Amino acid sequence: MTLPALLLVPVLCAASPTRVELVFGGDVIPHGEVKKVASAHERSGAKPADGGAAPSLNHEGWDHVFGPITDVLRTADVGVVNLETPVTDNRKAVTRELLFNAPSAMVQALASSGVKMVSTANNHARDQHIEGILETLRHLDASGVRHAGTGPSKAAAWEPVFMDVRGVRLGFVSFTRWLNGFSNPKDEAAPQVAFVPYPEHRFHRGISPEEAVEVVRAAAAKCDALIVLVHWGTEYKDSPHPDDRKLGRALLEAGAKAVIGHHPHVLQPLEAYATADGRRGLIAYSLGNLVANQDRFYRPAPAGKGAAGDKRDSMLLRVSLVRPEPGAPVTLEDVAVLPVWIENNAVGRARKEARNIQPVLIDRELEAVAERLAALAARPGPLDKEARAEKAELERRQVGAQYRRERILRMLPSGFAVASPELRQREASVLPRTSGSSGADGRVVSQSTP
Numbered sequence: 328m329t330l331p332a333l334l335l336v337p338v339l340c341a342a343s344p345t346r347v348e349l350v351f352g353g354d355v356i357p358h359g360e361v362k363k364v365a366s367a368h369e370r371s372g373a374k375p376a377d378g379g380a381a382p383s384l385n386h387e388g389w390d391h392v393f394g395p396i397t398d399v400l401r402t403a404d405v406g407v408v409n410l411e412t413p414v415t416d417n418r419k420a421v422t423r424e425l426l427f428n429a430p431s432a433m434v435q436a437l438a439s440s441g442v443k444m445v446s447t448a449n450n451h452a453r454d455q456h457i458e459g460i461l462e463t464l465r466h467l468d469a470s471g472v473r474h475a476g477t478g479p480s481k482a483a484a485w486e487p488v489f490m491d492v493r494g495v496r497l498g499f500v501s502f503t504r505w506l507n508g509f510s511n512p513k514d515e516a517a518p519q520v521a522f523v524p525y526p527e528h529r530f531h532r533g534i535s536p537e538e539a540v541e542v543v544r545a546a547a548a549k550c551d552a553l554i555v556l557v558h559w560g561t562e563y564k565d566s567p568h569p570d571d572r573k574l575g576r577a578l579l580e581a582g583a584k585a586v587i588g589h590h591p592h593v594l595q596p597l598e599a600y601a602t603a604d605g606r607r608g609l610i611a612y613s614l615g616n617l618v619a620n621q622d623r624f625y626r627p628a629p630a631g632k633g634a635a636g637d638k639r640d641s642m643l644l645r646v647s648l649v650r651p652e653p654g655a656p657v658t659l660e661d662v663a664v665l666p667v668w669i670e671n672n673a674v675g676r677a678r679k680e681a682r683n684i685q686p687v688l689i690d691r692e693l694e695a696v697a698e699r700l701a702a703l704a705a706r707p708g709p710l711d712k713e714a715r716a717e718k719a720e721l722e723r724r725q726v727g728a729q730y731r732r733e734r735i736l737r738m739l740p741s742g743f744a745v746a747s748p749e750l751r752q753r754e755a756s757v758l759p760r761t762s763g764s765s766g767a768d769g770r771v772v773s774q775s776t777p
Contacts, residue, residue, distance in 0.1 A: 344651050345493055345494060345495060345649065345650040346647055346660075347404050347492045347495045347647070347649075348403050348646070348647050348648075349405045349406075349554070349647075350399060350400055350403035350406050350441075350646075351614060351646065352407070352409075352614060352643055352667075352686075353408070353409060353613070353614035354409050354589050354592065354616045354618075355409065355412070355433075355618045356412060356618060356619040357429035357433060358427075359620070360620040360684060361618060361620055362430075364683055365392050365433070367388065367681055367682070368388040368391035368392075369387050369388035370385050371384060372384050385436075386432045386433070386436035387436075388432075389433045389436030390436050391685070392684065393437065393440040393618070393686075394685065395686060395687045395691075396440070396617075396643060396667070396688065397439075397441060399665060399688070400440050401440065401441035402441075403441065404493075405443045405490070405492065406441040407443070407556070407587070408437065408445055408446075409446045409449060409614075409617075410437075410447055410463075410467075411427065412428060412429045412451055413427065413453075414430070414431055414434050414463040415428050415429075415430075415431075415455055415459055415466075416430055416462075417455075420459075426451075426454050427451050431466040434466050434467055434470045434472060437470070437472060438470040443473060444474070444488065444490075444499055445473070446499075446501035446558070446589075447460075447463060447474050447475070448475070448476025448501045448503040449505070449589070450505035450506055450507045452477050453520065457512070460478075461479060463477070464478070473488050473490065474488070475488045475521075475556065476501030476503065477518070477519070477520050478518065479517075479518050480518070480519060481511065481515040481519045482515070483519075484518075485500075485521050487500050488500075489550055494650075495551050495650060496549075496552075497553075497554070497648075498546050498547065498549065498550035499553070499554050499556060500521075500553065500554075500555050500556070500583075501555070501556040502522065502539060502557060504523050504524060504558060504560075504590075505558060505559070506533075510531040510532040512532075513532070523539045523574075525568075525570060536570075536577070539578075540574075540578060540581045543578050543582060544581040547582025548582065551650070551657040552648045552657045552659075553584060554583065554587060555583045555585070556588075557574075557575075557578075558589055558590045559574075559590055560588060560590050560612060560613055562592055563591060563592060563634070563637075564591055564595075565594065565738075566595060566596070567588075567596070567613075571588070571612065572598075572610075575588070575598070575600075576610070579606075580603060583608065584648065585611070586608075587644070588610070588611055588613050589613055589614055590613065591613040592616050592619070593634070594614065594637070594640050594642065594738045595611075595612035595613035595738065596612055597610070597611050597739060597743055598610040598612070598740065599743070607658060607659045607660075609659060609662055614641065614642060614644060615637075615641045615642065616639070616641055617641050618684070619669060620684060622637070625639060627723065627727030627730060627731075636731065636734070637734065640667075641666075641668065642664045642665060642667050642735055643664065643667055644662070644664055645664070645746055646662055647661035648660065661744075662744070663743065663745060664735075664743065664744075664745055664746065665688055665690070665745075666688070666731070666732045666735040666736065667686050667687065668689050668692070668731050670686070670687045671683070671684045689732045690732070693725065693732070696724050696728070700725070703718050703721075
């Protein structure tokens with residue numbers, strides 16, 4: 328073999344980096360109107376010859392509800408959401424304004440849409456009592472969706488979930504800081520929720536923040552990249568709870584790569600954080616709602632002020648984990664968001680038209696509106712009455728979507744990117760490697776470089 332050929336061998340044999348992509352969404356809440364939307368869009372097949380019920384072709388309509396974001400979730404290695412409800416097929420299950428349940432078809436639709444992991448530790452985990460915790464886990468297991476945060480015992484509720492993706496071992500831990508006034512059972516062998524109460528609820532049989540940090544430290548030692556899913560914060564506040572800032576950073580120092588929060592039902596800031604040993608970390612304090620019926624009568628008013636519509640602002644958060652070469656540590660690399668708006672066509676309680684509720688990608692909506700406006704502008708001669716009305720409606724939608732997009736992106740610090748929904752994330756670098764600058768607490772926070 329010639330010398331030049333020998334020199335080429337190391338180059339040709341060099342392993343390319345291993346990249347694992349996760350996409351996180353916020354709260355999935357089966358409000359009554361959301362269930363009605365699913366039911367209205369159900370498509371059934373032919374009845375079987377034995378006279379039984381006709382099979383559903385789209386998971387009782389729930390495929391429609393998640394439809395606009397399905398392609399994004401499916402292109403990720405792992406899609407993750409907060410399941411803010413028990414799951415039961417008991418037709419007599421009690422449901423009211425703040426007491427939730429969802430049919431197993433919703434979980435099947437989540438699995439079909441690309442969700443592989445859910446957090447079940449939240450303040451609604453016990454809405455259908457202890458039995459509801461167990462039935463929820465059975466339906467998730469039957470659908471192939473992994474879950475963390477509740478279990479048939481205290482130990483099981485706190486058990487990390489591990490999964491291997493292309494040789495990278497991922498770990499997930501989930502817990503809640505709210506339990507709607509409930510306590511876990513005294514018997515630790517009974518079904519429980521992973522619970523880290525705030526000081527005012529410290530007697531409600533959970534564990535302390537310090538103990539939770541140690542759980543995370545132990546779990547992080549057993550995997551390449553640990554993600555902590557936390558139900559925390561104050562509802563409808565757009566800034567984090569002071570205790571949660573401290574806890575989130577402690578969880579990163581203990582070994583977590585990212586802390587993903589939910590519960591406030593509105594967006595809260597993303598924080599880039601560098602640990603004392605120089606690792607890059609991320610805290611997303613709240614991803615808001617992903618599917619819900621809140622702020623249902625909001626109408627765009629960009630000139631107005633206040634928080635109207637904020638409970639319909641959402642995002643899908645893309646996080647890439649990279650192993651540069653075999654045996655190297657896995658690092659947090661790319662972080663980007665896709666702005667999401669929960670479409671809801673309610674205009675009044677007496678409206679007779681069929682309702683629709685879906686999370687939509689705002690950039691995709693803006694692109695579609697711009698294309699249609701361009702087509703109208705290209706028409707020869709003046710527009711007729713119908714076309715003028717369509718143009719006015721499209722312009723209204725365009726202004727409203729741009730306003731909501733701006734509201735969402737105000738939560739992004741320097742160094743985070745906005746991703747195109749059409750971009751194959753695994754083939755794009757949406758957040759360049761960073762250099763450091765000192766943050767308010769003296770730590771180094773991520774800043775993008777040219």
